[in-house]
Amino acid sequence: MASTGTAIRGQDGPASGPDTLDSQAPAGAAQGGGPGARTLPRPPVDRRRVLKKMALTASALGVVVALLSLPFVGAVGLFAKGSADHFLGLPSELVTPPLPQSSTILASDGSVIATLRGAENRIVVPGSDIPKIMREAIVSIEDARFYEHGGVDPQGVLRAALRNSEAGGVAQGGSTLTQQYVKNVLLQNARTTHEREVAAGDSLDRKIQELRYALDIEKRFSKDEILERYLNIAYFGDGAYGVGTAAEHYFGVPISQVTLEQAALLAGLVQSPSRYNPAAHPQAALVRRNTVLDKMAENNYVSPTQADAAKQMPLNVVPAPPPAADSCETSTAPFFCDYVRSQLRASPALGTTVEERNRRIYEGGLVIRTTLDPLVQQAAQDAVNSTIAPDNRVSATEVVIQPGTGNILAMAVNRVYGSNAGLNQTVVPLPTNATFQPGSTFKTFVLAAAMEQGYGTSTAFYSPACYVSPKFPLDRGEGDCAKGFSNSDPAEAGIYDIPRGTWDSVNTFYVQLAEKTGIPAVMEMAKRLGVVPPKADKIGPTDGATAIGGGQYMYVSPLQMADAYATIAGGGLRCAPRFATGAVDSSKDPIDVARPPQCEQVLAKGVADTVTSVLAGVPINGTGTNAAIGRPSAGKTGTTDEFSAAWYVGFTPQMTAAVSVGDPTGAESHPLRNVVADGRTWSRVFGGDLPAIIWGKSMRAALANQPVVALPGADPTVAHGTKGGLQNTPPPPPAPTPGQGLGDMLQNLGQQVLPGVFGQPQARSAPLGGQNGTQQAVPNGQDNGGGQPDGGAQNGGPQNGGGQNGQNRGGR
Template identity: 40%
Template structure:
């Protein structure tokens, strides 16, 4: 502020003259009221008017920071109150008349009479200076409003010097305050000034504004304040840090009675009212809004909402700005959380996994609504604490790291649903026969896949399904969760193609990681992740993705909000993305058909829903101590994870999987082998039964009556003996893709030529065929070290290496004759 001109008024005489000059310049008093003899100050008055005129006149009001309240979906159950300043702005009509009168009485008796500056107060200030004291005096309510506004604006700018200047007891500050007060009175009514003042002023104990003060000290509202309550609060504003009734009850009581005395003297209250009021106790009923997710009844969901808001452009440009607006904007945020389902979900987890089980064990679950993406429940087994310890953590295991999560967990076989969807989209049917399955433990190489392959030999074992056959229907492989069969299926489909399906259905990593030189949350281009779920994904992501199958192929992004209303009652447009058809209804229905068999005849049969309600589901068990159950109905989708959130392997995997001891509310249980259907499954069942209660039973869609059973299979051209370029051209002409695989020894095909193709009989049109290139005859030295010897002419020819069994064909298709191409040597490497 400009104060240089003020400093040029050197003495008390000049000060006095300046005040009179201001009174004259602003028309505060008529000339008849000016003290006789003022003419003797003529020159100083002229100087004072000039100093006053040089002060800034551009006073700007501020919109007070307000608390934001977050509710559950019913709009009534409070999740949290978020704020930087505990304040709730209300109109004057919602402030009790007795409160208004009490504040005016103690702070500015002539508030409704003056024009913003009270001459008597000015005279008192000058008298104080004449007596050798500071420039003090009785500021009007308008002046106090100006002072608080300037302090608030400076605090928001982070201007500590301006904050200090706004409250300095100096002539310069007083003169600026006077000028601003006169300006305010020209643009605001008295009631508007009183309303803004009562909403802005500090009432002590980290409470701002009359509504928040009424709630905090008396657990009531500003509209319902009684005489004694109003007098207590009106007396606070002069010295809020030393007279609040909670921390300084005796000082507050004394100050309250002073206010009552003034009100009595002004005729606002009667003798009887006064006598009764001064004898009354303070009657405080402390109430503190939940300005921390730690004290919210739903702490993890609360924390999730705050982090989610940081990602929403509707709240600002940056994460910090968005969170700041949420904490200061006075919003009413109604979330999608269903408090009844939340309670049931928490109880379902607690029955199986106790807080005392962490570490090492923990569990989390998310339920979303099919067709909307609305998040209806989010729970986990731990207690909430920013400090951790004693079974507590602030990490939300249910969501991505972006939203305060730990980054997800390996999802195991639950990922197989997306290979199924890819197969259905390629024209396979639920009873498609997977052949050429490699017995476990089976080793796979990068050359087995057309992109998205392993960087090193990859050994595949079966964790849940023990079947080791070389031929299996997709239905059997699904309901028994056979890893070896699914890896073969993914290899036939193309791992990258399955990955693309996963991306389409919303699958992404719970925490971005370095991929191809940049940070990305896209699915890892690895068959272990794509086909068997060795990638960290959150329960939220899995729940939303499975909802696509129940939603007839529509993927709905996460939606945790029903509505956001600002302090003026206007709805905020969040511009959230809508649902999108990502697969056809037929593909969704066929995938659901297979996943229903998991529930009726497979690993999920022990956790079917009550009343025969149809559901889809998939277990998941990862060798890194993570187990899952993910499933849906046409109405709700739930993902449940149970595992080791800290990756704690003390004691080894054998201890974790074979001696799991969990302390649920239903009693301690020991698990010989911790698998998806044993703990996660029953939790899922409990949540989904609660979610489905009183809802009509809805069937999944029925797939087309004439699905393609085995896909668009066609003959693979015979390319043995061709050059690589010739074989590639032949395969591409037939509608296949070609890739060069490992070299193999051959007694019949010359070095560098194609020894054989894999698969070599029939394959899915558009799929990849691998060319095995001849390395010539195996050297004799190698043969003497255990390799199969070559056979001389006249001996029986060696059998071909194992090839995938010929795919079943429609009845009208004649059987294909045996291949006539030369067979590779028996010593050829396993395909």
């Protein structure tokens, strides 16, 4: 039958020589016989047709012989004309689509973040990676005449038929490696349960189909190509599909590095992966491996001495744990893995339906190179975990973005990614979910809107402890400030300009500033910079709580806040958050899921830089001293109503990070009170406390090898503005009592001498030109401002100055 394969391979080739076979007949041959009979010329013969008929006849005979291996088929059925006709009428070409294989998510440095596995855990390896010893092992045990037959091996079939006859059942198969490959492809192509049952069965029709396709495969591919395809499609047990995956799974080495005894064990698995599973049945696996070694020696691939030496080696199998149900659970950056996966699922480049996109994600062998920086990711993960333990009820989430590109550098949560809620695991995408209110971090959008409208840094308001707004009506029904907005402490009152009102995070200052800008302008600014609360359309022009990051519809995600502050850090250039820099499919063809940075100038550079110059004072002179990192930075703290959540969002020229802290099971019902974290108990948590500590830890580590870069200075025109100065009239000072001096009067009024309003800046002030030098870092463990366990004096501000902002209070 070897010649059969050759004949079939040649049947579609050009015929050689003349188109007739006349030259093969003896000269003068007579038609009809007898001397003197008239000699007639033979009619022309189509040589191509004759050759094809011969080849198909030989193929049909091969089928007949092969079917002898079926113990229940009688001679009548085998030689029936219908069977031969059925064989010749079958499609001759087997469709061999790309093998399902896992997709890989890479970090920016090429390291593996995650492997997205479908039903079959497979990484296809090229033939050049499969060592000769592996090829010889599989041929020896599965098909010793592989390189001699043409897809169907008559000797093997007859040998199997005799064994089966003696055993009274199927004791030995007669399938070649080519036939086994065909069967695996048919199983792979099956889409329904019925199709899979038919492909896996031993019916006569299935056998005939398998043989027909085997002959086709031998025509289309070389022996080495067939062997490569077989080794990549075969199942090696324990969830490992393909020889490359199996080598990694059982031995922890790439297939190119397997030894003789390892190759023999792998080759022995394919006949019965469960029976010879080395983890479950080590003795059976050992016997089977040694049988393969004997076969290799018998076929002269190794010497008997080499085989005997290999038999003495222990199995040394360390099977990897079975793949997790969710591929992201074992990722080095699981929440980022989940984000990448969600973006791929939404990408029309991977298909028009969710089912099609999922199939390509889990079975398409995609390679996605992402923007994630492993060093930054590790810094963020260490910071959230070391500050608030993973078993704490309180979550800490940090997202880091690169200004000017939108590249997401890190996504970290102090939670194990998983579905076991009893172990405090979660699969909730906290980095991208709008879980918490932003608190005073939203004041930055009021500030940007005001500066865009011409309000300079000298803009000031008398800001009482309780302010009843004529534009933002409020009636809480009870409390000391039932119809107004209040500061975090009753003693916090006085005249504040933009820098000091921002550094001290004064709520009544920002409510009045929002009265000037209008809430719609604030929401439009937030939207331009990248923040759109899910129910933003329900926020009306009289919802004054918006100015201080509160209100029932004001929920944002860390990714949104990092995006917005990165826009300010980038001089008003907003670059949409970007997760990938490149992606290819299993054929190495590019996929359009990784686009260049999508950037747009959404805010004038002068406005953005002047906002930066104001925020630069927060970690030096304001509520965010725990976020000081010994180099120029800017940011804003935020604490929400009744301490339901706390934030710090800040940036350097190289990185922007947003940190949120809260109880994701219900922030309002489980406030940040009596929280055990960072080595102490916090009676209540402000944005300048745990969030600022996390931000400082992560940025110090992430920027350790980065050059110190100055922040931009304020734009003089924007800082001066077209509007400024005191915008309201302070109440008259109380009448002096006997012996009371001017200083006592000012103290009773609560006025402060502030930069840009009444004279020289206080000692704690910083120039508006930005930080061109190095900040004075706050040593770890030293309470300074927001770092007080009970809220603390905020860098000289009123005691317990954190604050609430859901209805009428704002946080620092």
